Amino acid sequence: MLTVSDLVVAYPNGRVAVDGVSLQVGAGETLGLVGESGSGKSTTARAIVGLAPVRSGAIAVDGVDVVGARGERARRLRQTVQLVFQNPLLSLNPRMTIGQTVREAVGCAPPSPGLVAAAEAERLLGLVGLPPGVSDRYPHQFSGGQLQRVALARALAVRPQLLILDEVTAALDVSIQATVLNLIRRLQRELGLALLYISHDLSVVRYMASSVAVMRAGAIVESGPTQALYDAPEHPYTQALLAAIPTLDRAVAS
Ligand SMILES: Nc1ncnc2c1ncn2[C@@H]1O[C@H](COP(=O)(O)OP(=O)(O)OP(=O)(O)O)[C@@H](O)[C@H]1O
Numbered sequence: 001m002l003t004v005s006d007l008v009v010a011y012p013n014g015r016v017a018v019d020g021v022s023l024q025v026g027a028g029e030t031l032g033l034v035g036e037s038g039s040g041k042s043t044t045a046r047a048i049v050g051l052a053p054v055r056s057g058a059i060a061v062d063g064v065d066v067v068g069a070r071g072e073r074a075r076r077l078r079q080t081v082q083l084v085f086q087n088p089l090l091s092l093n094p095r096m097t098i099g100q101t102v103r104e105a106v107g108c109a110p111p112s113p114g115l116v117a118a119a120e121a122e123r124l125l126g127l128v129g130l131p132p133g134v135s136d137r138y139p140h141q142f143s144g145g146q147l148q149r150v151a152l153a154r155a156l157a158v159r160p161q162l163l164i165l166d167e168v169t170a171a172l173d174v175s176i177q178a179t180v181l182n183l184i185r186r187l188q189r190e191l192g193l194a195l196l197y198i199s200h201d202l203s204v205v206r207y208m209a210s211s212v213a214v215m216r217a218g219a220i221v222e223s224g225p226t227q228a229l230y231d232a233p234e235h236p237y238t239q240a241l242l243a244a245i246p247t248l249d250r251a252v253a254s
Contacts, residue, residue: 001027001162001194002048002081007057009043017043019218020057025162030188030195032209032226034202034241040218041198045164048196049083050074061162079108082155086167088147092139098125098150099135105157124153129183145176149183156187163188166198181207202245206230214238 002025009018018040025031033041046052048059050066059066061081069077085091092101102121109115125134128149139147148168155163165184169177181204188195197208205212206226213223214237222235233239 001025001029001062002196003058003060004044004048005058007044007047007059008055009040009047009052010055011053016055017052017218018047021215021218021220023213023220023223025194025196027161027194028188028192029211030197030209032205032212033196033198033215034200034205034212035215036200036241039215041200041215042166044215045083045166045196045198048164049081050077079110079158080160081162081164082158082160083164083166084148084151084155084168086170088144088151089139091151092147092154094139097136097138098142098153101150102135102153102157105154109157109159121153121157124157125150127156127187128153129179143176145172145180148172148180152184152187156191160193162194162196164196164198167200169204170199170201177204184208202230202241214241 004021004023007018007021008016010016021040021044023031023033033044035041043052047054048061048066050069054067061077064073064077064080066077092098099118099121102124103117106117106120122135126132130146130149139150142150169180172180185208187193195208197205199205209226211224212226212229213220214235215221216237222229222233222238229238230242233242
């Protein structure tokens with residue numbers, strides 16, 4: 001579903017934020033991308049949706065080239081891959097009700113006979129666990145955890161095959177974090193989505209991902225199946241990250 005090969009991203013100020021990254025996510029799989037702040041995780045995510053200045057390398061989403069995509073190819077990509085960020089307030093239009101926001105996204109999905117946008121928006125808001133009757137409310141009337149559900153509903157509305165989640169629970173309380181993580185796992189199972197799950201938090205990634213890539217200073221230093229990598233990390237950087245692992249696991253499991 002996603003193949004990134006030797007990706008180099010350089011910002012206009014000359015900063016090389018991603019320097020030779022390669023990774024793959026198969027259909028229905030979850031790859032975790034971990035690393036400290038500034039290691040280039042978000043830049044990699046932005047490059048995959050065509051929002052970062054790629055200097056060299058290749059990115060293919062479901063076989064479609066991302067780099068330089070315009071017109072119909074860009075439109076197809078916007079439908080196939082969706083990106084959800086840490087702060088949904090910044091990405092949701094404050095002047096639109098959440099019903100309008102999700103309905104608009106439903107309109108970007110491939111046409112489906114008999115699908116009524118308003119009913120589909122209601123269904124999606126229910127699917128992410130929001131109570132009935134919230135469609136007429138505005139973003140500022142929701143808590144952080146609820147807004148992240150709205151952002152997920154909007155992303156799912158276009159029926160993507162690949163979802164990139166960038167620090168989506170980092171701003172949430174630990175108990176809410178656990179609920180949102182479980183929601184994402186359930187949605188992924190039910191919808192068969194491929195996930196690129198980005199976080200600096202290794203305990204979250206262990207819970208979410210079947211394989212993991214560890215990023216440092218723009219490069220992948222180690223990758224492999226989650227269990228094997230956590231049990232026997234080879235790179236000193238991975239070992240240091242794992243030594244500092246927090247204790248979310250119990251909260252998630254409860
Ligand atoms: N628009 C930009 N222009 C110039 N440099 C940038 C830009 N965005 C990010 N950078 C730099 O690129 C590097 C990688 O940043 P990036 O946000 O991709 O890392 P990250 O691992 O996602 O970190 P964080 O979790 O803090 O977002 C950093 O040094 C950052 O300062």
